[in-house]
Amino acid sequence: MTVTQSAPAVRTQPGPTDNQAVLIVHGKDRTGIVAAISAVLGKHDANIVSLDQYSDNPHGGAFFQRTVFALDHLKARLPQVELDLQAKLAEGFELEYTLRDLSVPKRVAIFASKDDHCLLDLLWRHRRGELPINVSMVISNHPDTANEVRFFGVPFFHVPSAGPDKSAAEAQHLQLLRGNVDFIVLARYMQILSGDFIGRVGVPIINIHHSFLPSFIGAGPYAKAKQRGVKLVGATAHYVTEDLDEGPIIEQDVIRVSHADTVADLQRRGADVERAVLSRAVRWHSEDRVIRHENHTIVFAG
Amino acid sequence: MTVTQSAPAVRTQPGPTDNQAVLIVHGKDRTGIVAAISAVLGKHDANIVSLDQYSDNPHGGAFFQRTVFALDHLKARLPQVELDLQAKLAEGFELEYTLRDLSVPKRVAIFASKDDHCLLDLLWRHRRGELPINVSMVISNHPDTANEVRFFGVPFFHVPSAGPDKSAAEAQHLQLLRGNVDFIVLARYMQILSGDFIGRVGVPIINIHHSFLPSFIGAGPYAKAKQRGVKLVGATAHYVTEDLDEGPIIEQDVIRVSHADTVADLQRRGADVERAVLSRAVRWHSEDRVIRHENHTIVFAG
Amino acid sequence: MTVTQSAPAVRTQPGPTDNQAVLIVHGKDRTGIVAAISAVLGKHDANIVSLDQYSDNPHGGAFFQRTVFALDHLKARLPQVELDLQAKLAEGFELEYTLRDLSVPKRVAIFASKDDHCLLDLLWRHRRGELPINVSMVISNHPDTANEVRFFGVPFFHVPSAGPDKSAAEAQHLQLLRGNVDFIVLARYMQILSGDFIGRVGVPIINIHHSFLPSFIGAGPYAKAKQRGVKLVGATAHYVTEDLDEGPIIEQDVIRVSHADTVADLQRRGADVERAVLSRAVRWHSEDRVIRHENHTIVFAG
Amino acid sequence: MTVTQSAPAVRTQPGPTDNQAVLIVHGKDRTGIVAAISAVLGKHDANIVSLDQYSDNPHGGAFFQRTVFALDHLKARLPQVELDLQAKLAEGFELEYTLRDLSVPKRVAIFASKDDHCLLDLLWRHRRGELPINVSMVISNHPDTANEVRFFGVPFFHVPSAGPDKSAAEAQHLQLLRGNVDFIVLARYMQILSGDFIGRVGVPIINIHHSFLPSFIGAGPYAKAKQRGVKLVGATAHYVTEDLDEGPIIEQDVIRVSHADTVADLQRRGADVERAVLSRAVRWHSEDRVIRHENHTIVFAG
Known part of the structure; x- marks a missing residue:
């Protein structure tokens, strides 16, 4: 047996x-x-x-x-x-x-890559009953987290996304998502979504950026933070727009660091902030506590 | 001239x-x-x-x-x-x-002793336009801060309060206060008010206690904090009731400390928290953002 | 297959x-x-x-x-x-x-009950390489978390502990632990250890208490916090001594709450603080950054 | 009399x-x-x-x-x-x-403009014995704070600085400062120092910038913060170099804000962070706790 x-x-x-x-x-x-x-x-x-x-x-x-x-x-x-x-x-x-x-939870697809801290934190919190969502699926460009995701009873789809042309991968994404989700969460998904995809998928997309925006836009924010010698590192959850890292900010937080922290230390400390910030943004969005207005958000936090 | x-x-x-x-x-x-x-x-x-x-x-x-x-x-x-x-x-x-x-500011009397950090912070913030109050007077059991208070254009009254019998001092307090104030702030006033005074003065009284209540009730909280080896020290603004340090809490905050901090260090770090917490409580009370209910407060913070 | x-x-x-x-x-x-x-x-x-x-x-x-x-x-x-x-x-x-x-990680046994947030956070951080420990085993008085623990490749032992007499359970604990661990972590283990056990096991024991000690000692701290109307809730990691919740404090932290938070909300918010505080205490203990001295700790945090 | x-x-x-x-x-x-x-x-x-x-x-x-x-x-x-x-x-x-x-305090000149919160906080902390410094003078391009400064027993010099050519004012500055100070603090001094002045004055200069650098470099950071919709505002104390707002960071901190905060609210909340951050930077510098290394600082905070 x-x-x-x-x-x-x-x-x-x-x-x-x-x-x-x-x-x-x-x-x-x-x-x-x-x-x-x-x-x-x-x-x-x-x-x-x-x-x-x-x-x-x-x-x-x-x-x-x-x-x-x-x-x-x-x-x-x-x-x-x-x-x-x-x-x-x-x-x-x-x-x-x-x-x-309110008794009907919003359906969400979580996009992830190799790093699992934001992904697992959402799945754990959901299982604990902290997030009024229905996790329809996890989509990743890497197979690494398949077992962990399925262990939570959530469907996992591996959609590779190598090379500059994302159109095949995005077509697959649209096929999986259409009609099945109310919003998308990018849980440290390390691929840039095309404007075409954002327009066609037609649901809000929440991203977690691993810096206190507008500091350190783009790739490698912890290395940039080390380079500049900041005394706090942070994370920002925002809605995705065509302008990278420029969308309306939902939530931010920071943590203290010191001269003695290496880039790896900043990543470790920052990871805790990232998952906390993302989970708050997801909860608030799920409960319709976030209203977008121009490039801002009104957040009636609870 | x-x-x-x-x-x-x-x-x-x-x-x-x-x-x-x-x-x-x-x-x-x-x-x-x-x-x-x-x-x-x-x-x-x-x-x-x-x-x-x-x-x-x-x-x-x-x-x-x-x-x-x-x-x-x-x-x-x-x-x-x-x-x-x-x-x-x-x-x-x-x-x-x-x-x-709302255009009519609440009138307040501030009680203080020798320590001036909470007192001066309120006077400064008021002068900056941060607090919608009218400081009617400062009453102190010590003459030390007279010049500083009067420098702000605020009346200062020295009412000594030695010995266990506070009735003479409290009678003087009542004479000064009656009809002149809408609430009282104890800005590190180191005397205990009698239940009789609290009842007769008839206006709300806000106190700042130099610990994160209910930890370290009573005198010498920083020494007690050092003794217990806590890693954070805090302050609590609360409405005064007959039960010492048991009144409804309006606001609290804390700051990180370490094993290397002496009791004097805790006092220094804590003083910053005390004045910040007290000023928030005073502002919220002045704007009718605090509602007392049983031994709790509802705070619609702004 | x-x-x-x-x-x-x-x-x-x-x-x-x-x-x-x-x-x-x-x-x-x-x-x-x-x-x-x-x-x-x-x-x-x-x-x-x-x-x-x-x-x-x-x-x-x-x-x-x-x-x-x-x-x-x-x-x-x-x-x-x-x-x-x-x-x-x-x-x-x-x-x-x-x-x-330092290349030899300390061996730890984690004790848990039904609540899994502290337990899983430690296992997950360990897998990410954040904690220089060797998790020898998880011991629980409930079978609920067996699958999750074993999913991480860690042995799980179910030792029931009903009734007031813990001596049989503690004998089993000693048998499992003797010679196998360098310290013990109580990750929201809801049983009180006897002084006899603490003496005989002979290794340091770290507990996470779900309040900002010395506030709300004993059972039900979140309900007590709601009752008192505090504006912050916290958690405390400390070494276990015979005196319940009186041992040397390693680390503490707090999070802001409001009048609108129910006891369940306090538990949810507090859980995030508990796992963060416990993980820091475990990391610092693992790296010999914590020195006990009388009822205090010297923490050379990194 | x-x-x-x-x-x-x-x-x-x-x-x-x-x-x-x-x-x-x-x-x-x-x-x-x-x-x-x-x-x-x-x-x-x-x-x-x-x-x-x-x-x-x-x-x-x-x-x-x-x-x-x-x-x-x-x-x-x-x-x-x-x-x-x-x-x-x-x-x-x-x-x-x-x-x-260490028994010889460093001598400092504080530069200020109209806004007095950072200036007064330093003078008040100094009087309390929190800062091991000797305040040699305050220099301002506005006369507004003269009485307050002199009330603390500190010399006040009014050096107007209108127009684009600062050379006359800077010549006066140098005359006042030469041989009299060990470092300079810009306590919300709203004038840009020339590279020539920085080179000739020959002592470290600490500035407080009213944003979490590198966010919102230059003028009007609170307006920019409101425009971007950030959820935290901050302040940064740094050593002044010829590159505006690019010098080595000594200390930073932030405070939470919301969509409901106006630019004036951000300024009010931020002012508390500014004075706290600046006072820490000044204390650490005064105690030789800050070492400059390339564009970074090593801070052995106490």
Whole structure:
């Protein structure tokens, strides 16, 4: 008899998010937005669980609101809430919204290369119940982490990506991803995505860069940090845009280093920051706590 | 001719808080609170500048909301807003509220002893325009800081407090304070206030304790920290209650120390944390960002 | 054919510590210790790679020195270095020393229970080459983590420990450990070790306590932290003594929390601090960077 | 009678540094340096109080050692120690050294402009006895802080510096500084020093830059930080070289900010980091804890 080795299943959390939905509204600020939204929710006897609001200028600036509300029999009643919301927002507000059932986790594909610290940290945290996501697959240009990923019960796809022409690899990526994921995480994926791929894949992509941006853009940031003699090294999670390392920053953190740290020491210390920063960014994105606005993010951290 | 030496006056800030008011509501959570409040504000065309909300349990727990709103001609119109609010909250809500014109700074008395780092930091920050307060007076049981305080244009009163019987000193305190201050800050004041004084003075009192509470309650926390061999020392700002060092915590922070630090080193490093923590607590209290609830605080930090 | 699932082997590090030894000297401070030691090393043409020194009082206090030196053909020549060192220290110095070949990793047993975050973090860091240890075994009073541990190629022993009488379990522990380990790590092991066991096992034991000691000693620290309303939660790695949570502190750290965090949130945030603090303590102990002195530690952190 | 208003004098510290000297040695690493130095000190019965050592490569790299030693009747005996040291280092070592009586504080000139937070923090820390320096003068291109500076008993010189040609102002600076100071601190001095001045003044110059370098070099770093949407802002203390903001970094730190912070908020939060970072850099420089090496610093922080 063969006993299949496997890690424990994801621990189910007795759903604090059952019957809860999240509503994101953003657009042009004007008087009465909060009142309008809460009137719609009040009409349905929805109870507001949390409400975060931000306006970059109360006089006609950009307005952002995140509202989590609880509603019995949510799944049955959400369509009517949405219709009422649409009707209310049509009354002269210049706002966009997204409305989402929080009990349905977002589906994610994680891209990785040889280095596994960010990848494994996400898989561990997910198994511990810390991340409200569904890991649909891991895609790597190296086979090294296959066993570890599958040990977590997650599909692993090896898509080699040698040479300057990434079009074949990216075509394979698109085939695997299309319809299957809500966002992508680059967990120290050491390949640059083409603008064409970013446009066609059509879902947000979160990258972890191993420096405190905008310091040390591009390759080899720890070597550059050693060269400059900085006293802290950091990491940055950001949305991927066509401009390398220039996308909207979601989260950053740093750790103290000294003259005695070698580049390898910086990498070791930095790795801890990278995985912590990336996991926060993934959690916040999964819970719709991050709103993109121009090249910035509004983060209602929890 | 004698030119009086004096520090520059407090820098006036072209009022971001003109025509703004802050409304704090807290009480029993139930559906519709946010909608009710924003409806009242909407009726007056008040624009919500920021809104923070927290419920410790959406099913009948305690509810807390802080709303800052802008309203043209605020001073003239605030009484009617309040009447409408009272009427609305009378519709079955079990809530208390406070409503305050943000352009009127809270008046504070600072109590100090010989050590001046927390005292001077508050006076400096106030002069820089960082603290929306009016420093009515400094009271000290030592004359040492008189010149420095008066250099900032702030009245200084020396009230000696020797011996176990503090009743004479406290009577003098009450005479100075009554009707003149909205809260009190103990900026490393090395005397214990009697329960009688706390009850009779009738305004909130903020203390800075020089340890990370609940570690090292009472006197000599840095010596105790050295004795225990901790690797971080900290400070705690809390509201004063009759139970020494047991009041609701507003803010805490820590700093790293090592085996090589003497007790004097811990004091030096800790002093930086003390003044930073106290200034944050004072700022948050001044802006009505702190709500007391049982022995806890809800802090909507900004 | 059965392909055995397994994680990659520990990555070998091209030995920066080959031909290096660490010398710890501590005792009564007096003039000439550094000169005496460096003279012995100089006689052997040993090159000092790093030297840390601390005296808690230059006038007859306690003296501590950690010296790492490089010496060609170290293994063959270390015995003679030690003999010369003994002769030199016999010249009136009141010092103890330990001398160790750094290329020989310390052997460790990790004790765990159900919670796996500290355990897995150590195994994973070890595999990455971050910890110069040899994980001899994992002992747990629960079978839950067996597969994960064995996936790392580490022996797992399940020793149940129900009921108040731990003597049978501890006898089994001693049988497994005797002669096999140089230190023990309690990676959130939820059983209290008897004084008898601590005495008989004869190797240092490192525990991670899930609070910032001396706050919240004993069970349920996160619930106590929530109850007190602290604004930071922390973790403490310390050597185990008979007095629960009173042993010498090796390392501590904290993370910011807010009123909105539930006890479960504190546990989640705290878990990150626990594993970071424990891994630093284990690394420093493994590299002989921690010297115990009375109820304190001298940590020459690297 | 006129009572002159003035702040208390600098508190005298019963000299922990009396009869102590600091020796800095740096140059090419080779076997036996530590032994040679400690032999010289041992010959004089000097007791080593602290010893820090670093080599960037034990095989012929650069070597750095900071030694503090105590010696009765230090002032009388230091010349002979120095002669013996010279003789010893002449035995084939390629090393430079500096030897300094720690009871003699370094003399500093502080340059400031309108913003006073870094300036006042240094003056206040100095008065508390935290900085082993002698503040010879404050030079400012604005008269605003004259009263505050003189209140501390420190000479204040107003040297206007309008227009692109700084040569007249710099000539005045040189006249004031020559022979009077051991180093210069730019405490948010908003003028660029010419390469000519830097060369002619002949003492180290420490600047505080209000960003986490190399991010946001040049003017307006907080506005640039807001523009980029970073989640932390920082400050950097560095030695001034002809290349603006490119000199060797002494110390850095950061503080968390959010999307809700305006540029003014970033300035307020950043100001706290600036003064903390600058005061650490000044203390370390004053105690000879910082060694410049190429474009880096070795910092033996205490």
